[in-house]
Amino acid sequence: MKHYFGPALRLARLQFTRILRDPVGTIILFGLPMVLLVVFGAFMSNTDSLSLEVAFVNDSPQELSAMVGETMRSTGVFEFSDTPASLESALEKLREGDLDAVIHLPISFGDPAEGDAEAQETSGLPGGSIELYVDESRGQTADIARSILNGIVLELNQQIVGVEMPLSLTQRSVLGENVQPISFVFALFAALGMLMMGVFGAATLIPMDRKTGVLRRLHVMPVSGGQLLIGTMLSFAILSLLLLTVMTATAVLAFGMPMPDNPVLYAGFALLATIMLIGLGFAISGISKTPSQADVYGQIVFFGSLALGGIWVPQAFMPDIVRTISRGIPLTPVIDGLQAILHGAPGVVDLLPQIAVILVWILVTYTVGIRTFRWE
Amino acid sequence: MNTDMIEAHELSKHYGDLHAVRGVSFEVKAGEIFGILGPNGAGKTTTLEMLEALRRIDSGSARVAGHDVSREPDAVKRAIGVQIQSAAFFDKVRLEELLSFALSVYHVRGVTPRDLLARVQLSEKARSYPEQLSGGQLQRFSIAMAIAHAPEMLFLDEPTTGLDPQARRNTWDLIRELRDDGITILLTTHYMDEAEFLCDRLAIMDKGSIVALDSPAGLVEQLLDTGFTRTQEVRPATLDDVFIHLTGKELRD
Numbered sequence: 004m005k006h007y008f009g010p011a012l013r014l015a016r017l018q019f020t021r022i023l024r025d026p027v028g029t030i031i032l033f034g035l036p037m038v039l040l041v042v043f044g045a046f047m048s049n050t051d052s053l054s055l056e057v058a059f060v061n062d063s064p065q066e067l068s069a070m071v072g073e074t075m076r077s078t079g080v081f082e083f084s085d086t087p088a089s090l091e092s093a094l095e096k097l098r099e100g101d102l103d104a105v106i107h108l109p110i111s112f113g114d115p116a117e118g119d120a121e122a123q124e125t126s127g128l129p130g131g132s133i134e135l136y137v138d139e140s141r142g143q144t145a146d147i148a149r150s151i152l153n154g155i156v157l158e159l160n161q162q163i164v165g166v167e168m169p170l171s172l173t174q175r176s177v178l179g180e181n182v183q184p185i186s187f188v189f190a191l192f193a194a195l196g197m198l199m200m201g202v203f204g205a206a207t208l209i210p211m212d213r214k215t216g217v218l219r220r221l222h223v224m225p226v227s228g229g230q231l232l233i234g235t236m237l238s239f240a241i242l243s244l245l246l247l248t249v250m251t252a253t254a255v256l257a258f259g260m261p262m263p264d265n266p267v268l269y270a271g272f273a274l275l276a277t278i279m280l281i282g283l284g285f286a287i288s289g290i291s292k293t294p295s296q297a298d299v300y301g302q303i304v305f306f307g308s309l310a311l312g313g314i315w316v317p318q319a320f321m322p323d324i325v326r327t328i329s330r331g332i333p334l335t336p337v338i339d340g341l342q343a344i345l346h347g348a349p350g351v352v353d354l355l356p357q358i359a360v361i362l363v364w365i366l367v368t369y370t371v372g373i374r375t376f377r378w379e
Numbered sequence: 380m381n382t383d384m385i386e387a388h389e390l391s392k393h394y395g396d397l398h399a400v401r402g403v404s405f406e407v408k409a410g411e412i413f414g415i416l417g418p419n420g421a422g423k424t425t426t427l428e429m430l431e432a433l434r435r436i437d438s439g440s441a442r443v444a445g446h447d448v449s450r451e452p453d454a455v456k457r458a459i460g461v462q463i464q465s466a467a468f469f470d471k472v473r474l475e476e477l478l479s480f481a482l483s484v485y486h487v488r489g490v491t492p493r494d495l496l497a498r499v500q501l502s503e504k505a506r507s508y509p510e511q512l513s514g515g516q517l518q519r520f521s522i523a524m525a526i527a528h529a530p531e532m533l534f535l536d537e538p539t540t541g542l543d544p545q546a547r548r549n550t551w552d553l554i555r556e557l558r559d560d561g562i563t564i565l566l567t568t569h570y571m572d573e574a575e576f577l578c579d580r581l582a583i584m585d586k587g588s589i590v591a592l593d594s595p596a597g598l599v600e601q602l603l604d605t606g607f608t609r610t611q612e613v614r615p616a617t618l619d620d621v622f623i624h625l626t627g628k629e630l631r632d
Contacts, residue, residue, distance in 0.1 A: 009486075017476065021472050024472075223431060225456040225457050
């Protein structure tokens, strides 16, 4: 036992050392997940300074139109650009990307004759429609502007009518009040970082060593393929857990993410996940004839996982068949499991579905990796 | 007492339709330097790799250091040291770290990486990476890796290919020192002067078969017995000697 694992541990140490000493490899494996975390973390924790640059084109002489302008200013979200000469010139600036939105109050806005004619005749209340122009290609900007303007319209309606609206909407989270948005993106980027260790680290290192003759040199010694794979797996697993530790510390200290309630469960689940994702790398390395082929396969798996894992498009928006597939890919249970732990999953039992999928993938990837491993 | 370190009997190897090695038989006696000489593609490296338990033997049998190669490949690997052609090592790993790994794989105690580096005159390179070594230094380091566990038998595959004259002469001296320390050596080469200078006995291979086997002097005698005469006058020195005389024998790398 000691004679088997001793050289494997030595190999792990050598592999770990050489990877850390290679600045390019370290930057690739550590840099991308960290950059994504920092950029998105800064974005999500910086909601106070959310601002949209808009043109406010007010063609209405009514007092109500000035009230709309004041209410918009008071939100602190809308920054009014210089008063445009006309709606057309404002829309031109919007098309050119100089503005986030154009808000237009037509000449008839606030006129009691506007709106539902029958209701206006009976109530004599002012009416009208605020026109919001957006660039549809910038979906999130349009959603934010529309959402805030809806709130303003609701508030103004209450003031005009003078009564509290009977219905309202309150959003509550089932995950608890202390869950921060950063927890969601953190799980995505942590899983992505661990995936990179497998599909760009382990997957390309072995074919590269095979090509340069390093494996051939090892093969003349009493070192087995199993010892080599164990050593390589351990080195990348340590790197992966190191990356996760740095990312967790960054998210907690810089972006206010709550620490996992159960750190042991967190570490154990992360270890299991990283073993599986490195196995995915071994499978890729085994079926690849050259390092460049392994790189291509790795990219296919990586970008496919991004697409299906809900990183680009939320799974809720996916067609049923794609959503079913996405639940079975290696990355999904890792993301789901990490999110569940960060949102307070108390024990292993809560993670059994994710753990079961990961164990199946461990079986599949290591079987393929070991069966297809070759020294030359 | 059996003094044969290698007993190869009717070894054969196919790569698809190519019959790379055709029924090769020979013995290597303990303590000798045995050379396999031949042109490229003659089957030298394949023969070596079968004896090193790196390639399956299609037919025939071989015993190395008392172990059956097909049945006890791990025992063979533990008994032998191997320096392969185009030696490659983990990049960004220091020489002393690589040797330390080799010592741990063979469970060697009482020998340090520094001892091994001193043996091949690379003490000052202990903290260098393999990619920082010259060709000659890399070959010497490769030999240091191969002798880390004090093997009974050492396989050297074209140990001086690509080296300058100083590095070649130095490697020859090192090989002879190892032989003097009791290590049996089997080497391949396609340099005639190397074979003549180093080898106690030689097998000449061509097209997968051994076409002659004797001591260098014996092979020359066999040729002369056929009536062969050399038309060129034999001079007491070669151009290689002139180069060494003018530039010195000491290592430059």
